[in-house]
């Protein structure tokens with residue numbers, strides 16, 4: 001038996017993650033789109049733990065949009081907002097923003113800067129399911 005749900009609309013979970021250069025997959029050090037989906041799974045897992053005391057399971061995505069590239073050397077902020085609470089399902093609005101980006105040069109290979117405005121890279125709507 002699971003514990004009593006604490007799920008309420010408006011609950012937010014935020015993760016921050018550095019994108020290792022080992023994850024670069026395409027020209028220009030781009031990472032694949034599935035990288036963002038992996039991050040959504042992790043932030044959704046924390047949401048399920050927070051609201052329902054269980055890791056939960058991702059059931060579906062109803063919408064995924066890749067709006068700007070994610071690159072190796074980026075620092076990402078991943079947000080997860082609970083927007084609907086069903087009996088066992090919870091609907092989540094998910095977003096990846098780039099908050100810092102590497103700008104390596106021959107002279108300074110580690111050069112990087114915080115972006116003045118976070119760059120919206122990926123959005124999705126997803127449904128997770130928790131035990132009764």
Ligand SMILES: C/C=C/C(=O)SCCNC(=O)CCNC(=O)[C@H](O)C(C)(C)COP(=O)(O)OP(=O)(O)OC[C@H]1O[C@@H](n2cnc3c(N)ncnc32)[C@H](O)[C@@H]1OP(=O)(O)O
Nearest residue numbers: 041044045055056057058059060086087088089127128129
């Ligand atoms: C947090 C992140 C974790 C992961 O990434 S895990 C890795 C990827 N996910 C998986 O491997 C999950 C594989 N799928 C499953 O195991 C099952 O498939 C589910 C457990 C997700 C659902 O199966 P069942 O428990 O038998 O579902 P039901 O009893 O028919 O419905 C329970 C609630 O879940 C909603 N629901 C079921 N399937 C979907 C779907 N595909 N899309 C959206 N909602 C779904 C229903 O409506 C209902 O909702 P209501 O309790 O609020 O009434």
